[in-house]
Amino acid sequence: MDTPTKLFNKNFIFLLLSHAFGMLGFYILMFALPLYVLLITGSPVVFGGVMALAFLPTIIMSPIGGIFADRISKKKIIVAMQLSVSVIIFLFIWASGAISAAPLITIVLMGLYGIYGLGYPAVDSSVPQIVPEAQIVRASGIVGFMGQVPEFIAPIIAGLLFVNLGLMPVVVISGVCYVFAAIMGLFIKIPHVVQEVSDNIPNMIKDDIQVTGKFLFKENPPMLKIVITLALLGLVLVPIIPIGLPILVIEHLGMSAEMLGFAMGGAIGIGGIIGGTLASIIGDKLKMKDCPKLLIFECLMMIPIGLVLFFNINKMVAFVVIVVSAGLIMITTTLLVLRVYGHIQAETPEEILGKVLSVAGALMMCTHPLGFFLGGVLFEQFADTAWAVIFLAGIVSLGITLWSARHFRNIGQIPC
Numbered sequence: 001m002d003t004p005t006k007l008f009n010k011n012f013i014f015l016l017l018s019h020a021f022g023m024l025g026f027y028i029l030m031f032a033l034p035l036y037v038l039l040i041t042g043s044p045v046v047f048g049g050v051m052a053l054a055f056l057p058t059i060i061m062s063p064i065g066g067i068f069a070d071r072i073s074k075k076k077i078i079v080a081m082q083l084s085v086s087v088i089i090f091l092f093i094w095a096s097g098a099i100s101a102a103p104l105i106t107i108v109l110m111g112l113y114g115i116y117g118l119g120y121p122a123v124d125s126s127v128p129q130i131v132p133e134a135q136i137v138r139a140s141g142i143v144g145f146m147g148q149v150p151e152f153i154a155p156i157i158a159g160l161l162f163v164n165l166g167l168m169p170v171v172v173i174s175g176v177c178y179v180f181a182a183i184m185g186l187f188i189k190i191p192h193v194v195q196e197v198s199d200n201i202p203n204m205i206k207d208d209i210q211v212t213g214k215f216l217f218k219e220n221p222p223m224l225k226i227v228i229t230l231a232l233l234g235l236v237l238v239p240i241i242p243i244g245l246p247i248l249v250i251e252h253l254g255m256s257a258e259m260l261g262f263a264m265g266g267a268i269g270i271g272g273i274i275g276g277t278l279a280s281i282i283g284d285k286l287k288m289k290d291c292p293k294l295l296i297f298e299c300l301m302m303i304p305i306g307l308v309l310f311f312n313i314n315k316m317v318a319f320v321v322i323v324v325s326a327g328l329i330m331i332t333t334t335l336l337v338l339r340v341y342g343h344i345q346a347e348t349p350e351e352i353l354g355k356v357l358s359v360a361g362a363l364m365m366c367t368h369p370l371g372f373f374l375g376g377v378l379f380e381q382f383a384d385t386a387w388a389v390i391f392l393a394g395i396v397s398l399g400i401t402l403w404s405a406r407h408f409r410n411i412g413q414i415p416c
Contacts, residue, residue, distance in 0.1 A: 004132050007139060011130040011189050015078075018184035019123055020146045022082050025177030027154035029089075029112060031264060032162055032170040033105045035246060035257055040101060044247050044383075048376015050106050051243060052369035057114030059369070062362040063209060065118040067355055074122040074129075074190045081119025082182035085112060089175035093168065121358040128345055128353065129191050137279075137342035144338045145276030152269020159261020212355040220347070222411040226288075226340055227363045229404035235367035237298065237397040238333075239375035240305075240390070241268060241326050247379045248305075248322060252386055253315050263319065267326035274327075275334025279342070286339050289409045294332040295401040301325045302394030309387035337364075343411070 004011075034054075038047040068077060092108045123143070131139040161170045216224045245267060249260045304325045308318040341357070348356045378389045 004130055007131055007135045007142075009130065010187075012127075012139065014184050014187040015123065015126060015130065015190075016143065016146045018078060018082070018181045018188065019143060020150055020181075021177050021184060022085075022181035023147045024150035024154055025085065025174040025181065026112065026116065027151050028158045028170060028174040028177065029109075031155045031158040031261065032167060032174075033109055035162065035250075035260065036167055037102050037105055038246060038250060039257070042251075044243075044251065044376040044380040045373075046102065046376070047247070048239075048243055048373045048379075050102065050109065051376075052373040053106055054109030054113050055365070055369045055372060057110050058117035059362050059366050061114045061117035062121060062358040062365070063212075063355070065121040065358050067209075067358075068118070069122040069125045069355075069358070074126045075185065075188050077119055077122040078126075078188065079182050079185040081115055081122075082178045082185060084115050084119075086175050086178045086182070088112060088115070089171060089178065093171060096168070117358075117362075121361070124341070124345075124357050124361075125353045126188075126190050128350060130188075136345055140342045140345060141276055141279030141281075141338050144279055144334060145273060148269065148272030148276045148334065150269075151272050152265045155261040155264035155269065157261075159256075159258045159264075162257045162261075209355075209359070211352060212359045215348070215352060215356055216359065222407060223344065223347070223360075225404075225407040226411055227360050229400065229407060230337070230340065230364045231367050232400045232404075233295070233397055234364060235371045235374075236393045236400070237329075238368060239371040240302070240393055241330065243372050243375040244379065244390070245322070245326055247376075248309070248386065249319065251379075251383070252309070253319055255315070255319065259319065263323050263326075266323045268330050271327035271330025272334045275331040276338065278331070278335050279338035286335070288339070288343060288411045291336055291339065291408045292401055292405040294336045295404075296398065298329045298332050299394050299398040299401060301329045302390050302397070306387040306390040306394070309390065 034047060034051055037050050038044075041047070065077075088108060088111045092104065095104060124140075127139050127143060128136050157173070158170050161173070216227070245263055246260055249255050249263050250257075253259075302325070304321050308321045344357060344360055345353065375389075378392075379386060382389055
């Protein structure tokens with residue numbers, strides 16, 4: 001395969017389309033299924049617990065997915081991932097009614113997140129192979145952007161359909177999206193660097209993890225410290241949106257699934273789109289040493305959310321303030337994460353890129369399940385003082401940010 005000379009070549013376009021359709025189906029399910037659990041149980045603890053259990057397979061499977069991404073055809077992985085999710089959706093529809101909703105949804109979400117963790121390292125690690133080297137950071141931003149557009153559309157679509165038609169039509173639409181994603185994946189041509197594949201899979205996985213660990217722990221400790229910083233923030237700051245936003249809108253403001261759809265689409269979707277756009281435009285210009293300023297801004301955005309809850313102001317005003325603040329948090333989070341991923345992509349040898357990306361991603365996310373569960377517990381235990389939970393998360397996050405500033409200063413810069 002010839003070396004790519006332009007950013008928007010055929011392979012990159014089909015990768016973007018497959019990624020976009022897959023993420024649309026993913027976010028539709030991620031909105032509808034947890035919301036259904038929250039509505040039928042009315043318990044933030046159960047809601048947070050389901051989200052925590054669902055997220056665990058992503059952490060476990062991501063390193064394995066990175067190993068596969070470096071040793072198996074990335075195209076085959078991408079297509080198999082989309083088709084596998086389609087099968088899970090079919091099985092969910094078939095089993096509905098025969099199994100209690102909450103346990104069934106938990107199992108389905110665990111399967112979806114597991115497949116996501118196993119397959120999406122192939123998407124991330126494909127980027128440097130199908131775009132010009134000088135465009136890697138920009139391409140990563142565009143991939144992030146195409147993943148965030150569905151995050152805006154999906155909750156709105158799912159919320160409207162959920163209220164008017166029920167859960168199953170939402171699930172069916174997500175399955176159709178995954179079928180289209182698989183079809184788009186068939187047209188991608190990704191160079192495959194053949195590596196030795198051992199018959200002893202456990203030993204192969206062990207050896208590859210050791211290689212990745214050596215690269216992160218011994219050869220690039222500043223990079224590892226940045227990853228650890230994002231993991232710590234994942235414990236206290238990240239859960240505020242996926243766990244806090246549904247609980248605040250549904251339980252505290254007493255609004256409908258439609259309004260939650262607009263909240264999730266506005267905050268996470270539009271915020272992610274703007275963040276991805278900024279990453280594609282200014283990603284190369286944003287210095288790693290300046291990233292703590294983004295984190296400080298995120299911490300400050302917790303203040304308006306806490307204040308509207310503390311003063312118990314008009315529900316619609318509170319809704320707007322919460323959504324806008326959450327959206328600004330999402331913008332900075334997306335820009336920051338894509339900048340860090342761009343640095344990893346540019347600094348890592350191609351033959352181990354999939355493994356490094358997946359292990360780094362797993363480390364960043366390893367605290368999310370605990371954060372989701374603790375978020376549910378805190379929002380239920382302090383149901384009448386949710387503002388205290390918000391302020392506590394902001395204060396702890398600010399402390400982590402100030403501690404991490406020196407690590408961002410020490411890390412090397414991506415060559416432009």
